[in-house]
Amino acid sequence: DQQVKQNSPSLSVQEGRISILNCDYTNSMFDYFLWYKKYPAEGPTFLISISSIKDKNEDGRFTVFLNKSAKHLSLHIVPSQPGDSAVYFCAASVGSNYKLTFGKGTLLTVNP
Amino acid sequence: EPEVTQTPSHQVTQMGQEVILRCVPISNHLYFYWYRQILGQKVEFLVSFYNNEISEKSEIFDDQFSVERPDGSNFTLKIRSTKLEDSAMYFCASSNGGARGALHFGNGTRLTVT
Numbered sequence: 001d002q003q004v005k006q007n008s009p010s011l012s013v014q015e016g017r018i019s020i021l022n023c024d025y026t027n028s029m030f031d032y033f034l035w036y037k038k039y040p041a042e043g044p045t046f047l048i049s050i051s052s053i054k055d056k057n058e059d060g061r062f063t064v065f066l067n068k069s070a071k072h073l074s075l076h077i078v079p080s081q082p083g084d085s086a087v088y089f090c091a092a093s094v095g096s097n098y099k100l101t102f103g104k105g106t107l108l109t110v111n112p
Numbered sequence: 113e114p115e116v117t118q119t120p121s122h123q124v125t126q127m128g129q130e131v132i133l134r135c136v137p138i139s140n141h142l143y144f145y146w147y148r149q150i151l152g153q154k155v156e157f158l159v160s161f162y163n164n165e166i167s168e169k170s171e172i173f174d175d176q177f178s179v180e181r182p183d184g185s186n187f188t189l190k191i192r193s194t195k196l197e198d199s200a201m202y203f204c205a206s207s208n209g210g211a212r213g214a215l216h217f218g219n220g221t222r223l224t225v226t
Contacts, residue, residue: 034214043203044155044217046214098145099157099160101157102155102156103154105154
C-alpha cells in the first residue's frame with residue numbers, strides 16, 4: 001500500500017538554508033494533507049496542513065505547496081534551524097475523518 | 113499545552129498473553145484513535161472511536177483487538193492474544209473534531225512481544 005510516498009529517506013541541509021521535503025500520493029480521493037514532525041521517543045507533532053482547495057499554506061517558517069495535477073506536495077522550511085532536525089511525515093485523508101494515511105517519513109538533519 | 117498521555121512507555125509481553133495499552137486523551141476532545149508503527153515501517157491507522165463506539169477500523173484491527181473508554185478520561189487498546197508481529201510502537205491520538213484540526217498524538221507505547 002503506497003498511497004502516500006516519501007521517496008527521500010533522508011535529507012541534510014545547512015543551518016539557514018531552505019529545506020524542501022517532498023511527498024507524492026496516488027489516491028485522487030485525498031482532499032486534506034498534513035505534515036507531522038517526530039523526534040525520537042516522542043509521538044508525531046502536527047506541523048501544518050493544506051486542503052485540496054488551496055495550493056499553498058504558510059505558517060511562519062513553514063510553507064506547504066500542493067500540486068493536485070501532479071499529486072505532489074512539498075514542505076519548505078526557511079530558514080532551517082538545527083532544532084528542525086527530526087523525521088517529517090506526510091499524511092493524507094479523505095473527507096472529514098481522521099483516518100490518516102502516512103508516508104514512511106524523511107529524516108531531516110540540519111547542520112550548524 | 114494539554115497533551116495525550118500514554119502508559120506504559122514500554123511493555124514486554126510473551127506471545128499469547130493479553131496486553132492493555134492505556135491512554136489519557138486531551139480532556140475536551142471527543143474523537144480518539146489508535147495508530148501503530150512497526151519498526152522501519154509507516155505509521156498505520158488502527159481504529160477511531162467516537163461517542164462510545166468504533167467509528168472506523170482498519171483490516172489490521174481484527175478480533176484480537178478491542179478498544180474501550182472505561183471512564184471519562186481513559187481510552188484503552190486491548191490485544192487479547194499477542195503475536196510476535198504485534199511488536200510495534202502504538203500511538204494514541206485525540207482530536208476535537210473541529211474543522212479538520214490535526215490529531216494530537218501521545219508519545220507512544222513500545223510493545224515488544226517475545
